[in-house]
Amino acid sequence: MESDGICLGVCYADNQLFYSVNDPENPGSLQHIGCFDFNFDVRNAVVTGDGDAFTGIKSSLEKLKEKFNCSTVRILSPAIEECWSIVPRSVYEEPEERESHIHILMHGIDSSNRVSTWYPLHNADYKLLLARNSTTMMGFQKLLGSFSNSEYVSEFEVGNAWQDFTQVNGSFLTIHCQKNYLSVSSHILGKLRGSTVIRFDNRTDLPYLWTLYSSKLSWMRGIHEQIYVYGQYAQQINEALTPFLDDDNDVTVMNTLQVMNVEAKEQTYGFRLEAAFPAVMLSLNIDSEKMNLHENHNG
Numbered sequence: 001m002e003s004d005g006i007c008l009g010v011c012y013a014d015n016q017l018f019y020s021v022n023d024p025e026n027p028g029s030l031q032h033i034g035c036f037d038f039n040f041d042v043r044n045a046v047v048t049g050d051g052d053a054f055t056g057i058k059s060s061l062e063k064l065k066e067k068f069n070c071s072t073v074r075i076l077s078p079a080i081e082e083c084w085s086i087v088p089r090s091v092y093e094e095p096e097e098r099e100s101h102i103h104i105l106m107h108g109i110d111s112s113n114r115v116s117t118w119y120p121l122h123n124a125d126y127k128l129l130l131a132r133n134s135t136t137m138m139g140f141q142k143l144l145g146s147f148s149n150s151e152y153v154s155e156f157e158v159g160n161a162w163q164d165f166t167q168v169n170g171s172f173l174t175i176h177c178q179k180n181y182l183s184v185s186s187h188i189l190g191k192l193r194g195s196t197v198i199r200f201d202n203r204t205d206l207p208y209l210w211t212l213y214s215s216k217l218s219w220m221r222g223i224h225e226q227i228y229v230y231g232q233y234a235q236q237i238n239e240a241l242t243p244f245l246d247d248d249n250d251v252t253v254m255n256t257l258q259v260m261n262v263e264a265k266e267q268t269y270g271f272r273l274e275a276a277f278p279a280v281m282l283s284l285n286i287d288s289e290k291m292n293l294h295e296n297h298n299g
Contacts, residue, residue, distance in 0.1 A: 005071035006031075008064055008147075009283030011276065012042040012076070013178060013232035017057060018276035020283035021068045028165075030264040031068060033280060035271040036060050043078050049139025058143050065147060073144050074282035077152040079176075079183040079197045083131040084156070086194060092118060092127050102131060109133050122191040130154055153282055155183040156195035161281040162228065163187055166261055173224040173249075176278065177231035177238075182206075186219045194219035203233075206240045214244075230254040230277035 009020040017036045023029040038045075038056065045053035064070065083105050091097045106114050113135050119128040137152065144150035153161075159174040171188040180200060186193040196217060198209050214220040227249045229238045234253050245251060252259055255274040257267070262280060269276075 006068055007072040007074065007283050007285040008061070008068065008070040009279040009281065010061070010073060010075040011278040011282070012046075013275050015040060015042060016232070016271065016275070017042050017060065018271070018279045019061075019064060020276060020279040021064070021070065022283045022285050024285065026263075028262055028284070030262055030280065030283065033264055033266065033269065033273070033276055035269075035276065046139045046143055047078075047081065047136055049142050054139065054143070061143065062146055070147065072149040072151075072285065073147045074151045074153050075140060075144065076158075076278045076282065077132075077137075077140070077154050079155045080181055080199070081132070081136045082154060083129075084154075084195050084197065085129045085131070086121070086126050087129050089125045089127075092129070102129070105129075105131050106133070119192060122188050122193045128156075128192065128195060153278075155278070156185040156192060158278045158281050159185045159187050159228075160192065161284065163190055165281065165284055168226070170225040171223060172226040172228060173220075175227065175229045175231075175234075175237070175241075177229060177233040177236075179233060182237065184213075184220065186222060186224065188222070193222065196220075203236060203240055206237065207244055210241055210244050224249055227251045228254055230274045232272060232275040234272075234274045 006024055007022045011018050015038045017038070020033045021031040023031050038053070040053045042057065045051070045057055048054060085105060087101060091101050102114060102116055113133050115132045115134045117130040119130065121128055140152055155176050158176065162168070171186070174185045176183040182198045183195065184198065185195040194217060196213060198213055200206055200209055227245060229251060230253070234255070238251065238253055242251070253274055254260055254277040255272065257264055260277060260280055
């Protein structure tokens with residue numbers, strides 16, 4: 001882990017924005033974990049990038065920047081604004097095949113607005129393609145413009161940060177629980193194995209959807225020594241999925257400092273700490289080379 005100054009990690013859910021500020025002199029220690037409550041949907045306001053709601057969020061982050069003298073900010077990029085696709089070597093190594101695949105996934109989006117990033121996987125015969133419409137990230141660019149260094153971190157990269165921070169060995173599954181979707185990622189022996197997003201209208205549909213997705217994605221059925229569950233709706237979704245997870249899995253809801261392996265001055269919080277877990281991981285300032293910056297980086 002490298003110390004590049006004070007880092008602000010940011011994530012959000014519904015009308016709340018969660019943040020974490022690291023202590024660069026003490027790895028694994030945080031100066032503060034906090035939450036802003038708004039009367040509007042934070043993600044929509046940021047993606048829109050305009051109006052009083054957006055101005056309020058931008059002002060809040062700039063106050064944090066000044067208060068803690070932050071030089072770097074890392075913000076979670078919403079999975080539902082991205083497309084993830086696992087692609088075989090025969091596709092990603094052939095320019096025509098690669099471009100054809102991206103065109104199919106991003107049909108209707110002008111080529112000048114297509115942003116694609118490739119991530120290595122545990123199985124070297126495949127890579128994960130992350131595709132974005134750059135226009136959906138314009139609000140993020142405006143939001144973070146006052147910081148010296150900024151980065152958009154995809155939800156599956158939270159598992160990468162956890163891996164690098166804890167040096168955990170073996171295999172684990174991460175489940176980020178939002179109001180209308182789950183982002184699920186599998187890691188094994190220090191590398192990403194697979195990721196997907198499961199959308200739903202009602203949590204009662206989750207047992208069916210989990211069974212459906214796991215029947216199609218072999219990595220979801222793989223052996224996982226640990227399952228880490230976090231996000232605003234982690235408790236409810238964990239209860240809904242427990243009967244469908246392998247009994248041998250050790251399921252942990254990331255709702256205490258102890259399970260996060262971090263230290264902070266505050267010991268109790270007036271919000272769901274598991275919802276702030278991505279912000280905590282992003283604030284720890286993991287070595288940038290390990291975080292696969294690519295086009296996500298705006299330094």
